Amino acid sequence: MAWNEPGNNKDKDPWGNKPRGGNDQGPPDFDELMKKLGSRMGGVFGGGKGSGGFSWGAAVVVLILAAVVWGISGFYTIKNAEQGVVLHFGQYKETVSSGLHWKPTFIDKVYPVDTRTVRSIPASGYMLTKDENVVRVQIEVQYKVNDPKAYKFNVTDAVDSLSQAVDASLRYVVGHTTMDDILTTGREQVRRDTWDLINKTIAQYHLGIDIQDVNFLPARAPDAVKAAFDDAIAAKEDEQRYIREAEAYASEVEPIARGKATRILQEADAYKQQVVLKAQGEVARFNKLLPEYEASPKVTRTRLYLETIEQVYGNSSKVLVDGGSGNLMYLPLDKLMEKQQSSKANDNNGDELFQIQQRQGQASDSGLSSSDPRGVNRNAGRTGRD
The missing domain is CATH 3.30.479.30 (Band 7 domain)
Structure with a gap:
């Protein structure tokens, strides 16, 4: 049953107020409530009222509550990717890592700084x-x-x-x-x-x-000259491409040129050795010929002359001319000698062909052609000689 229902004592209310003028004025004044609370707390802490109604107990309670709030407000957290820079009365104190920390409020100030994120x-x-x-x-x-x-x-x-x-x-x-x-x-x-x-x-x-x-x-490049610079870049790329093609061609040709150069050097070295050995042989032959010349100078000189003439005429063209009968007769001895040598080569070829066919005829059956390959080859050989 409510306190203010009919039949109840209206002089009593939850706040202990006395009716003023017979009407309920609502909740009590805040000052009066604080005085009552102070008196009760003063009784608990053994304090009394001072001058002007000041309560030392209330002051202590307020201070304790303020200290608790101040202590709780000092806790702070630094994130995993951050570090905290702590200032003590505006002066650098320390740098703390991530986690839960405490600082005295209004004395220290913390500035968190992200040290792991890569920014651009x-x-x-x-x-x-x-x-x-x-x-x-x-x-x-x-x-x-x-x-x-x-x-x-x-x-x-x-x-x-x-x-x-x-x-x-x-x-x-x-x-x-x-x-x-x-x-x-x-x-x-x-x-x-x-x-x-x-x-x-x-x-x-x-x-x-x-x-x-x-x-x-x-x-x-700027838009006004972009087309010209695009052409310049294309030309630069063409230049690089030509350079690469030239390098590839050089890589292909260089080994061949090096091989030729090596071959020429080897041939030159071989020629050098040949000339040196030939000169040494000439010197050795002269040393052997010198005692014979000293023993018989005239005979040795004549023999050397004939040998030299034989070498000279052997390497030169020879022409025989008969002008005694009044008619000039021209006989090319070189051509005749070449023709004679070619006929000898044909004879040798015919003999070799005949020997080959003779061996084939011996190995074949008796039912082969009745013609005589030996006679044919001999005729061919004779024809070549003719």
Whole structure:
């Protein structure tokens, strides 16, 4: 049954209020409630009221509650991929790893920094090359934080400082490189030079950043001259193709040329040895002939003359002319000798053919052709001799 139903004592309510003017005024005042709570707590802790109604017990309770809240609020968590930079009254204190930690609230302040995620920062723009051409270059730098304290407090904005260093380094490298190298063969060198220059630049400011990779995206010429540069690139590719074809041809021809050169050297060496041996033989023959010449100079001289004339006439053309009868007769002895030698060769060939057929006839059956191959071959041989 409710306290304010008819028949109940309305002078009593849950808050212990006395009716004012015969009407219920609702819940009691907050100040009055706090006084009652303070008096009760004062009785518990043995305290009394001070001047002006101040309660030491209430103050202690408030302080205890505040201390509990303050202690609980000091717990914080650092994620797995992060590290926390702790400041004590604004001064660097320590760097904590991931996990649950505690700090005194309002005294220490923690700044979590992601040290495992690889981030990227782009840079692009139209830049002037070494040969005074304009080219659009794009680059993407991937980095990771390796020193949270330096990353957070050495500069105002580490990412902005890195962006400026990337742009400055890229423009410096492009300004010292020709456009052909940027568009074609020198792209890897531009990438390496830019990477090294970025590392040198950020090392001076201690940004706490480690460059993981530098991606040099395809460069292109301005749209106004793109067609001309496409033709230049195609010509460069044709040049490289011709060079490769020439190298392949050289690889094919060079071994043959080396073989010929080796053969010529070997032939020259053999000729050298032949000439040396022949000269040594001539010297040996002269040494043997010298005693005979000393014993009989005239006979030896005549024999040497005849031998020399025989060698000379043996290697020269000979013509016999008879002019005694008044009619000039011309007899080519060389032609006659060649004809005689050819007839002898035919005779030898005929004899060899006859011997072959004779052996075949002996090995064949008696039912073969009645014609005599021996006679035919002899006639053929005689015809050749005739």
